[in-house]
Amino acid sequence: MQPAVETKDLTRVFNPKKKKEGKSVTALDSVDLRIEQGELFGLLGPNGAGKTTLLKILSTLLLPTSGKAYVAGFDVAKDFQEVRKRINMVSGGEVSGYGLLTVRENLWMFTQFYGIKSRVANERIDSLLEKFGMADKKNEKVRTLSTGMRQKMNVIRGFVTDPDILFLDEPTLGLDVNASRIIREYIVDWVKNGKNKTVLLTTHYMAEADQLCGRIAIIDNGKILVCDAPQKIKKLVKTSTTLSLDVSLMMDKSRIRAIRGVDKFTSFDDAEKDVTHLRFVLEGDAPVSDILSELTRSGSKIISLQKTEPTLEDVFIKMVGKGFE
Amino acid sequence: MSDTWLMRNLRAVNGRAYPRIIGSKREPSWLFFDIVLPLLTVAAYAYIYKFNNAQEQFIGYVVLGGAMTAFWLNILWSMASQLYWEKEIGNLQLYLMAPISRMSILAGMAVGGLFFTTLRATSTLVIGIVVFSVAFTLSNPLMILVIFVVTMIALYGMGMMFASLYLLFGREAYHMSNLMMEPVYFASGFYFPVKYLGFWAAAGASAIPITLGLDALRQLFFAAGSGDAFLPVETEAAILCVLSVVFVFLAKYSLDYMERLGKTSGRLTLRWQ
Numbered sequence: 001m002q003p004a005v006e007t008k009d010l011t012r013v014f015n016p017k018k019k020k021e022g023k024s025v026t027a028l029d030s031v032d033l034r035i036e037q038g039e040l041f042g043l044l045g046p047n048g049a050g051k052t053t054l055l056k057i058l059s060t061l062l063l064p065t066s067g068k069a070y071v072a073g074f075d076v077a078k079d080f081q082e083v084r085k086r087i088n089m090v091s092g093g094e095v096s097g098y099g100l101l102t103v104r105e106n107l108w109m110f111t112q113f114y115g116i117k118s119r120v121a122n123e124r125i126d127s128l129l130e131k132f133g134m135a136d137k138k139n140e141k142v143r144t145l146s147t148g149m150r151q152k153m154n155v156i157r158g159f160v161t162d163p164d165i166l167f168l169d170e171p172t173l174g175l176d177v178n179a180s181r182i183i184r185e186y187i188v189d190w191v192k193n194g195k196n197k198t199v200l201l202t203t204h205y206m207a208e209a210d211q212l213c214g215r216i217a218i219i220d221n222g223k224i225l226v227c228d229a230p231q232k233i234k235k236l237v238k239t240s241t242t243l244s245l246d247v248s249l250m251m252d253k254s255r256i257r258a259i260r261g262v263d264k265f266t267s268f269d270d271a272e273k274d275v276t277h278l279r280f281v282l283e284g285d286a287p288v289s290d291i292l293s294e295l296t297r298s299g300s301k302i303i304s305l306q307k308t309e310p311t312l313e314d315v316f317i318k319m320v321g322k323g324f325e
Numbered sequence: 326m327s328d329t330w331l332m333r334n335l336r337a338v339n340g341r342a343y344p345r346i347i348g349s350k351r352e353p354s355w356l357f358f359d360i361v362l363p364l365l366t367v368a369a370y371a372y373i374y375k376f377n378n379a380q381e382q383f384i385g386y387v388v389l390g391g392a393m394t395a396f397w398l399n400i401l402w403s404m405a406s407q408l409y410w411e412k413e414i415g416n417l418q419l420y421l422m423a424p425i426s427r428m429s430i431l432a433g434m435a436v437g438g439l440f441f442t443t444l445r446a447t448s449t450l451v452i453g454i455v456v457f458s459v460a461f462t463l464s465n466p467l468m469i470l471v472i473f474v475v476t477m478i479a480l481y482g483m484g485m486m487f488a489s490l491y492l493l494f495g496r497e498a499y500h501m502s503n504l505m506m507e508p509v510y511f512a513s514g515f516y517f518p519v520k521y522l523g524f525w526a527a528a529g530a531s532a533i534p535i536t537l538g539l540d541a542l543r544q545l546f547f548a549a550g551s552g553d554a555f556l557p558v559e560t561e562a563a564i565l566c567v568l569s570v571v572f573v574f575l576a577k578y579s580l581d582y583m584e585r586l587g588k589t590s591g592r593l594t595l596r597w598q
Contacts, residue, residue: 014591056591059422063588084424094415098344100351105343112340113423113430115333 002073004165004198005035005058010067012053012222027053029222030067035215037164037196040188042213044203044312050222051202052091055167058200059089072164085114087165090158092151092173099143103134103153106142107160114161121160128156132182148179155183159190165198166190172208184212206312218316225319230312237310237318241285244308245278248301253278255294261287264317275303281318334429341433342440345403349441359395360448364456367391367449370516371457382547383517385461388453389546390515392446393539396480397509399442401502404484407434409491421587427580431488435481461546468558469545475565476538482572483534489579493586509533518543518553527555534568537561 012028027050035041043051056062057069060080068075074082097106104125111121129135132152142150151171158166168187172180191197203209209216210230217227226233240263253267256278264281280291288307295302308314349355370387408431411417420430453459463469491501512530513519519527519536530536541561544550556564586592 056418061418061421061588062591081424084422087422089422091415096415096419100348101344105347109340109343110419112336112343113420113425115329115336115424 001037003034003070004037004039004072004196005033005041005200006070007031007033007054007058008068010054010057010069011065012050012057012062013065016065026222028057028064031219031222031224033217033224033227035198035200037198038191039215040191040199040201040213042201042203042209042216043219044206044209044216044316045219046204049219051219052169053222054219055089055169055200055202059087059167060084086163087167088158088161088163089167089169090154090171092170094154095150096154096157097142100141102139102141103129103145104138106153107157110157111160116161124160124162125156128160131186132156148175151175152179152183155186159186164196165200168199168201170203171201172203172205180208184208188212206316210312216312218312218319220316220320226315233312233315234310237281237314240310240314240318241280241282241288242308242310242314243278243280243282243288243291244304244306245280245291245295246303246305247276247278247295248303249274250276250278250295250298250300252298255298256291259287259290259294261290264321266317276300279314279317281314334425337423337425337429338433338436341430342437345434345437345441349444355441355445356448359398359445360452363391363394363449364452366394366516367453368456380549381460382543382549382553384457385459385547386518386543386550386553387516388450388457388459389543390517390539391453392450393535393542394510394515395442395446395449396439396477397513397515397535398506399438400480400484400487401505403438404431404434404481405487405491406502408488412492421584427584428485428577431485431576431580434488435485439477439481462548463546464548465545468562469542472538472541472545472558472562472565475562475569476534476541479534479565479568479572480538482569482576485576486572486579489576489583492583493579509535512536514539518555520553520555531555531564532568534565534572537565537568541565 010028010031010033011026014025014027015023018024031050031054043054045051053062057064057076058071060076060083063077070076071083072086076083097109101109104122107125108118108121111125126135126138129138132155134149134152134156137145137149142153145153151174155168155171158168171187172183175183187199187201191199201209201213213230215228216230216233218225218233226236249269249271256262257265261283262280263283266279268277270277280287282288292302367387367390371384374383374387408417411420420427454461510516512522512526513533513536514522514527514530519530519540522530527536537556538561540555541558544554544558555561
């Protein structure tokens with residue numbers, strides 16, 4: 001079976017002619033990726049990692065600088081009209097459509113760009129609005145909707161054209177827990193119950209990727225660092241110990257960093273709460289006592305301490321040497 | 326060209342025209358801003374002509390010019406600037422990603438705009454006729470229709486071309502539209518026959534389709550119009566046909582160029598670019 005998405009040595013450089021001036025940005029660097037039909041695939045990475053650039057190339061909005069990208073077997077650079085018939089994309093925080101139209105009219109308008117008959121379009125719209133808990137909003141003007149409602153409408157816009165492959169770029173960005181849950185559940189159902197429906201989801205919410213995706217690729221600085229099932233990826237740090245600590249605000253962390261056995265280390269100062277959050281990936285348990293001793297010696301007060309199961313974030317910290325924040 | 330392709334694009338035209346058509350119903354403030362306010366300018370010119378004892382048909386020229394102003398404003402503010410604003414609000418990438426010709430999106434804007442603007446222009450015309458007792462003659466209604474249609478095709482073709490150019494060169498569509506408003510009012514002879522600008526100035530102004538369209542309509546609507554004509558109606562109709570083809574072709578070319586450039590540089594879909 002041909003893959004839903006395949007990239008070969010895919011590279012995208014912005015302002016390549018300004019390399020000497022230091023204004024050139026390599027957003028994607030030799031990316032090789034293969035996503036099978038029917039997969040719910042996650043692309044995980046911090047802001048600026050290259051996730052959105054990859055999605056824009058796959059959705060035919062950008063051309064690669066070099067390398068190849070195929071969607072549903074079609075070259076995104078040459079056969080873009082064939083690609084466009086089979087895809088849709090939704091971005092988190094987008095404000096698409098027109099405020100003076102109602103929710104139903106807005107969604108209908110977008111279906112017309114895909115040649116869907118009005119009767120079919122309206123049936124799908126009503127069904128999706130029902131599933132997303134927005135049936136009572138269908139005749140409300142878009143400009144009166146809350147951010148969450150508007151984002152749900154945008155997600156519906158992605159599904160209403162019934163694409164084979166759906167690109168979701170941070171679809172739950174800034175949404176409340178309930179709205180996020182509804183969207184996540186629908187994504188999972190759509191892939192599970194659809195015939196070879198594929199979703200490529202980008203997110204920087206680790207838990208979201210872990211919960212939804214069958215496979216995940218972690219991307220940073222335009223490079224794919226690892227690509228596998230979440231459980232397998234987490235095994236990469238299984239031999240390590242992960243430790244989370246909250247201590248009173250700590251200015252000098254150089255001595256902590258220097259402790260033997262500290263494989264990777266991140267910190268975040270919350271000046272408002274007067275707390276420093278520390279996260280360690282350690283080579284075994286041995287360094288724990290050294291860390292605690294050093295904290296005591298430096299006068300920092302330990303507020304909480306937790307030894308945790310490895311998460312995707314730990315994998316990221318181990319591979320990149322920094323957290324997502 | 327398959328039926329599916331054609332139907333998809335016709336549906337796209339219908340879909341994009343819809344917000345414009347429904348907008349006229351949902352936002353009735355246009356009745357004041359787009360009919361009452363332009364009438365003030367028409368009235369100013371009409372009274373100047375009256376007080377200077379100008380020939381009767383000049384007041385009719387002004388009323389007709391005032392009605393046609395609506396189309397030029399629609400071209401500037403709702404066609405030329407539109408893709409720029411669509412980019413700013415995030416719709417442009419959704420249009421570019423859809424499996425349709427980009428011309429369908431612009432054609433949808435044009436059809437919707439034309440419908441709405443014809444309403445506005447007709448309202449201005451009717452009020453102008455009633456207030457200033459203008460006498461129109463309908464000696465050749467078919468020719469009037471032909472001139473109006475080819476003028477609109479050429480004019481909206483030019484608007485479609487501008488839409489791409491604004492995206493390529495214009496950071497602030499607002500300023501570009503402002504820049505082109507008053508000079509075109511003057512050069513196209515909205516309030517006086519363009520013949521009086523002199524041959525070469527009128528010939529230059531004829532690159533803007535509304536100049537010749539308006540000149541031809543004045544000849545057809547007013548018995549004395551031919552005396553103030555720049556060129557014979559048939560010649561103007563032929564030039565307008567050529568302009569229609571040229572502008573629609575240039576619109577398609579510049580749209581393709583804009584998309585290609587956008588995909589290469591990322592400027593059209595990445596706002597930080």
